[in-house]
Amino acid sequence: xxxxxxxxxxxxxxxxxxxxxxxxxxxxxxxxxxxxxxxxxxxxxxxxxxxxxxxxxxxxxxxxxxxxxxxxxxxxxxxxxxxxxxxxxxxxxxxxxxxxxxxxxxxxxxxxxxxxxxxxxxxxxxxxxxxxxxxxxxxxxxxxxxxxxxxxxxxxxxxxxxxxxxxxxxxxxxxxxxxxxxxxxxxxxxxxxxxxxxxxxxxxxxxxxxxxxxxxxxxxxxxxxxxxxxxxxxxxxxxxxxxxxxxxxxxxxxxxxxxxxxx
Amino acid sequence: xxxxxxxxxxxxxxxxxxxxxxxxxxxxxxxxxxxxxxxxxxxxxxxxxxxxxxxxxxxxxxxxxxxxxxxxxxxxxxxxxxxxxxxxxxxxxxxxxxxxxxxxxxxxxxxxxxxxxxxxxxxxxxxxxxxxxxxxxxxxxxxxxxxxxxxxxxxxxxxxxxxxxxxxxxxxxxxxxxxxxxxxxxxxxxxxxxxxxxxxxxxxxxxxxxxxxxxxxxxxxxxxxxxxxxxxxxxxxxxxxxxxxxxxxxxxxxxxxxxxxxxxxxxxxxxxxxxxxxxxxxxxxxxxxxxxxxxxxxxxxxxxxxxxxxxxxxxxxxxxxxxxxxxxxxxxxxxxxxxxxxxxxxxxxxxxxxxxxxxxxxxxxxxxxxxxxxxxxxxxxxxxxxxxxxxxxxxxxxxxxxxxxxxxxxxxxxxxxxxxxxxxxxxxxxxxxxxxxxxxxxxxxxxxxxxxxxxxxxxxxxxxxxxxxxxxxxxxxxxxxxxxxxxxxxxxxxxxxxxxxxxxxxxxxxxxxxxxxxxxxxxxxxxxx
Numbered sequence: 006x007x008x009x010x011x012x013x014x015x016x017x018x019x020x021x022x023x024x025x026x027x028x029x030x031x032x033x034x035x036x037x038x039x040x041x042x043x044x045x046x047x048x049x050x051x052x053x054x055x056x057x058x059x060x061x062x063x064x065x066x067x068x069x070x071x072x073x074x075x076x077x078x079x080x081x082x083x084x085x086x087x088x089x090x091x092x093x094x095x096x097x098x099x100x101x102x103x104x105x106x107x108x109x110x111x112x113x114x115x116x117x118x119x120x121x122x123x124x125x126x127x128x129x130x131x132x133x134x135x136x137x138x139x140x141x142x143x144x145x146x147x148x149x150x151x152x153x154x155x156x157x158x159x160x161x162x163x164x165x166x167x168x169x170x171x172x173x174x175x176x177x178x179x180x181x182x183x184x185x186x187x188x189x190x191x192x193x194x195x196x197x198x199x200x201x202x203x204x205x206x207x208x209x210x211x212x213x214x215x216x217x218x219x220x221x222x223x224x225x226x227x228x229x230x231x232x233x234x235x236x237x238x239x240x241x242x243x244x245x246x247x248x249x250x251x252x253x254x255x256x257x258x259x260x261x262x263x264x265x266x267x268x
Numbered sequence: 269x270x271x272x273x274x275x276x277x278x279x280x281x282x283x284x285x286x287x288x289x290x291x292x293x294x295x296x297x298x299x300x301x302x303x304x305x306x307x308x309x310x311x312x313x314x315x316x317x318x319x320x321x322x323x324x325x326x327x328x329x330x331x332x333x334x335x336x337x338x339x340x341x342x343x344x345x346x347x348x349x350x351x352x353x354x355x356x357x358x359x360x361x362x363x364x365x366x367x368x369x370x371x372x373x374x375x376x377x378x379x380x381x382x383x384x385x386x387x388x389x390x391x392x393x394x395x396x397x398x399x400x401x402x403x404x405x406x407x408x409x410x411x412x413x414x415x416x417x418x419x420x421x422x423x424x425x426x427x428x429x430x431x432x433x434x435x436x437x438x439x440x441x442x443x444x445x446x447x448x449x450x451x452x453x454x455x456x457x458x459x460x461x462x463x464x465x466x467x468x469x470x471x472x473x474x475x476x477x478x479x480x481x482x483x484x485x486x487x488x489x490x491x492x493x494x495x496x497x498x499x500x501x502x503x504x505x506x507x508x509x510x511x512x513x514x515x516x517x518x519x520x521x522x523x524x525x526x527x528x529x530x531x532x533x534x535x536x537x538x539x540x541x542x543x544x545x546x547x548x549x550x551x552x553x554x555x556x557x558x559x560x561x562x563x564x565x566x567x568x569x570x571x572x573x574x575x576x577x578x579x580x581x582x583x584x585x586x587x588x589x590x591x592x593x594x595x596x597x598x599x600x601x602x603x604x605x606x607x608x609x610x611x612x613x614x615x616x617x618x619x620x621x622x623x624x625x626x627x628x629x630x631x632x633x634x635x636x637x638x639x640x641x642x643x644x645x646x647x648x649x650x651x652x653x654x655x656x657x658x659x660x661x662x663x664x665x666x667x668x669x670x671x672x673x674x675x676x677x678x679x680x681x682x683x684x685x686x687x688x689x690x691x692x693x694x695x696x697x698x699x700x701x702x703x704x705x706x707x708x709x710x711x712x713x714x715x716x717x718x719x720x721x722x723x724x725x726x727x728x729x730x731x732x733x734x735x736x737x738x739x740x741x742x743x744x745x746x747x748x749x750x751x752x753x754x755x756x757x758x759x760x761x762x763x764x765x766x767x768x769x770x771x772x773x774x775x776x777x778x779x780x781x782x783x784x785x786x787x788x789x790x791x792x793x794x795x796x797x
Contacts, residue, residue, distance in 0.1 A: 111672075155347045159433065159555045163563040168433065169553050173564030174666040174673040181564065225347060226553060232364070233371050233547035241434060241563075243661040245548050246570025249382040253542060254390060257313050257383075258306075260534045264527050265306025 062131025065124055069105050078135055083109070090198065091138020092129035097194035099125045101187070103201075111178035112201050115186060139207075142193040148214060149221030157215060158222045161206070169239035170227050175202055185227045189220045196220075298521035303504045307394045309531060313387035314415075316535040317380045318490065324377040325479065331367050333359040334429060334475035336468040345552050353431075353556035356471045360430040360551050376543035381426060383539060385419045385571040392416065396616070396646050399634040400503045403627065406617040408496045413614045415489050418482055420571050425478040427549075427569050431471055434549075436557030437566045440465060441579070445602035448595045466559065505633045512631045565664050570657070577659035578605050581680050609653070637706075640699035648692040655684045710734060 066078065073084035080086030087095070098104035099120055103113035120128070129141065159168070167173050170184030179202050184192065193216050199205030211219070237244035285291040302308070335355040341348050343358070344365040363370035392412060395401050401409035424442070428435045443465045446457040462469030501515050510516050518524050542548075554563065568576055578601035585596040612619075620642065621627065636643040658665070659680040666673040713731035720728050 151347045152349060152351050155555060156351065159558070159561045159563070163433075163561065165564050167565050168555070168563035169550075171565070172667060174663040176672075177674055178670070178672040180667055222347060231547050231550070232552075233375055233550065234545045236547050236550075239550075239553070240565055240664055242549070242567045242569045242573075243565070243664050245378075245382065245546075246573065248542070248546055249379070249386050249570065253379070253383050253538060254386050256538050257387070257535060258310070258390075260531065260538075261306040261309040261313075264309060264531055264534075265304060267527075 058127045058130040059134045060131075061124075062127035062129070062134075065120070065128050066131050069119075070128070073106070078132060087132050087135070089136040089138045090132060091140060092133040093139040093141050093194045094198040094200065095129040095132045096125055096141050097191055097198055097200055099128060101191055112180060115182060139194075139197045142190065142197055142213070142216065144189045144193045144220055145213075145217050146189060146221050146224065149217035149219075150214070151218070151221055151225060153215065154218030154220070154222030155226075157211070157219050158226075162219070162223075165203075167240070169236075170223055171239040184223050187223070189224055192220045192223050193217075298519070300498070300520040301515045301517045302520065302524040303502050303515060303517040305505060307398075308502060309527075310387060310394055311391040312528060312531055313535055314384055314391060315490065315494075316532045317384035317387060317539065318486065319532070320380040320536055320539055321377060321384060322483070324373050324380065325483075327369075327373045328363060328377060329479060331359060331363045331370060332356070332429070332475075334471050336431070336466075336471050348552065348555070351556065354471065356429060356431040357551070357556045360432070364552060372540075372543050375546075375548050376539055377426075378548045379542040379546075380539045381423050382548075382569060382571075383535075385416070385423060388412075388416045388419055389571075393646070393650075397636045397643055398503070398505075399630065399639060399642065401617045402630040403617075403621065404500060404629055405496075405503070406621075408493055408500070409617050410614055411489050411493045411496070413610065415486065415493065417610060418486055418489070422478060422482040422486065423569055424572055425474045425482065428474050429471060429478060430549075430551045431557050432551040432554040433557050433561055433563060434551075434554045434566055436466065436559070437562055438568050438572075439470065440559070441576075445575075445579075445598055448598035449603055450592075450594050450599070466557065501631070503631055503633050505635075510632065512629070515631075565667075567661055567664070573660035574653055574656040575602060575606060575660070577656035577662070577680070578602070580662060581656070581659050581677060581684060583681075609649075612649075637699040637702040640696050640703075643699055644692045644695040647695040648688040651691040652684065652688045655680060655687060659684075 066074075067076065070078070070087075073081060074087050075081045075084075078087040080088075098113070100118050102116035102118045105119060106113050107116065118125070132138070133140070158170075162170075165173055165175065165181035166184055167181075172183035173181050175181060181203070187195070194200075195203060196206045196211065196216055196219065206216075237248065281291070333355045337355045338352050339355050339358050341351050341353055341358050341361060343349070343361055345361055348361065360374075363374055365371070395409065395412070424438070428439050443457055443461060446460065447453045449456070458464070460470070460473070461467045462473075502517070504510050504515055504517070507516065518527070555561070567573060579598065582597045582601040585600075587594040587596060634642075636646075659676070662676040662680060663673055665671065666676045713733040716730045716732050718730040720730060722728060
């Protein structure tokens with residue numbers, strides 16, 4: 006009897022053990038299914054596309070940028086980290102030809118872009134995939150307010166870029182470039198990302214309407230025709246003085262010689 | 269027909285003469301002789317620019333409103349529509365965009381102002397390098413310096429009137445330079461501006477200075493300048509038939525009147541072409557003045573540029589003592605230096621007379637090479653000025669030529685002290701070299717280009733002796749006769765007028781004999797010569 010009793014007891018322990026396994030299994034299955042149902046699901050197709058762009062961007066990055074910016078864009082002694090700079094910075098630097106850098110110097114110069122639109126987008130996607138950063142701004146010139154833009158430009162931009170966006174010198178060979186060749190998107194990107202020596206004007210400084218207004222004013226002041234004749238580079242009184250020195254006075258001296266010779 | 273016209277003119281002239289007895293004066297004036305040399309017409313550019321400034325200025329005055337009262341702009345220039353600004357700025361925009369012919373008038377006015385000061389400077393250079401300022405003409409030199417300084421003041425006042433961002437920046441600098449003067453600076457700038465910068469009064473006050481006070485003084489000084497010139501007669505370069513006692517050239521009527529009158533229209537034509545073709549002072553792009561804003565590359569008009577340059581080159585020195593700060597970095601370049609520069613300029617005729625102990629009257633001009641010390645001093649001073657002037661635009665130069673801005677400043681600081689003495693030495697050498705070259709021609713004759721081969725095989729060039737008619741005898745001894753070698757001595761220093769080199773400042777006369785009717789007697793002069 007004792008053995009029978011002992012046998013029941015052992016059987017009971019085994020059943021309880023089995024039951025606990027079953028409960029655990031059920032719970033895991035339920036959890037898994039619930040997770041599978043409730044978990045946020047990305048768009049399968051676009052994920053694949055983005056990852057393709059990121060992948061191509063990484064390849065481009067590793068051939069052209071990694072030498073200075075590091076193999077994982079973490080930055081080196083020569084160049085800053087690109088983690089967190091966002092798509093806007095990449096688009097600005099590469100589409101304006103500043104990157105890849107022609108030579109080390111105080112500042113990157115604007116030149117013809119080395120990559121086409123698709124390649125720039127791929128590089129931007131790769132850098133944006135590393136960490137969140139400013140996206141390429143959507144510029145809407147129609148939303149801009151010319152008068153507001155002019156005032157903001159004179160307060161925040163003219164002290165380096167000059168009253169008409171003609172550019173100006175900064176310390177030790179650095180400079181604020183002429184704005185004429187910049188596209189509206191590039192101007193907005195520069196405002197948002199602060200390339201080279203420029204400060205960053207983030208969303209807490211300018212909202213999108215203000216950025217649109219500044220871009221509209223820059224577009225106006227660099228592209229409108231000039232009342233009154235030749236603009237002389239829009240540098241103010243310096244070229245005007247040069248015109249008097251090399252055109253006005255010499256022309257009149259030539260005339261005095263002419264009249265003097267007819268005595 | 270001709271007789272009728274003649275009768276009419278004769279009748280009119282008699283009418284005037286019977287009342288004003290002016291026939292003598294007019295006859296003498298119409299026969300007055302002017303030298304023909306081209307360099308005597310540079311001063312006229314300034315005179316004609318001044319007339320253009322008066323004409324265009326009157327037109328601008330009709331539409332300009334020099335008040336600081338705030339208005340909302342509602343004109344044609346879109347980027348400023350609805351923007352609050354001063355009435356002065358608003359009316360300048362109105363002139364530029366909504367007054368018929370307003371913009372070209374503004375541009376002609378501004379170009380003429382630049383030309384006015386430029387031509388005064390070039391005219392002064394002519395007077396300086398040829399020694400035309402010497403006794404008895406020192407007073408006219410002083411008046412000329414006064415005209416130039418007032419020209420700068422007039423220009424700066426006019427440049428400040430539109431109350432745009434650029435001119436406001438200039439006024440801000442002027443205010444600070446005024447404040448840098450110890451003891452009186454703060455209070456005198458308060459007095460001038462009617463309180464703290466910018467205040468409401470300064471535009472209106474500058475307007476009075478610009479359209480009444482300074483032009484009035486300019487007009488009076490120009491009149492005095494020309495009356496003295498008329499009375500003392502022109503100087504002239506040495507040449508055949510020219511002495512300290514006469515003036516050789518063309519008569520006032522008809523020859524010189526035609527030349528001068530024609531030249532007025534040429535000057536007007538050049539200024540109008542500039543005004544029509546080249547934009548100047550686009551105030552609409554600068555925006556209304558706002559003390560919190562500034563544009564990169566803010567420069568004054570060229571004639572104030574040397575002050576901008578001296579401020580930029582100045583190291584940041586200042587003295588702090590007894591609770592007061594003396595900003596030497598503003599005081600020296602902004603007040604002391606221009607004071608010294610203009611002071612030396614005004615006093616130069618007296619300094620030269622004192623150092624050379626020359627108390628004689630001079631009516632014949634020097635060629636610059638014959639006075640190497642004066643010429644070198646002039647070039648040295650101009651170099652000093654030129655370095656300051658260039659440095660006023662060092663940021664634009666740094667930007668356009670891709671040089672470090674800091675480097676341009678260091679270069680300017682070194683060049684300001686290094687270049688002037690260097691240019692003195694170089695100019696002196698050139699003068700001596702030119703003197704020797706003249707001497708060479710005198711002693712050995714003019715190169716003929718004919719090469720002879722001697723029986724020994726040697727080649728020589730044949731030199732023809734200088735013809736007596738080609739010589740221009742110089743009665744003035746050069747500064748350093750010992751530097752001129754040769755047995756004929758300094759008194760025979762000549763220039764072969766036919767030679768191209770070195771005859772730049774010598775008027776070439778085709779005939780050596782001057783007809784008696786072309787000489788003006790100067791019996792009516794008070795000065796005894």
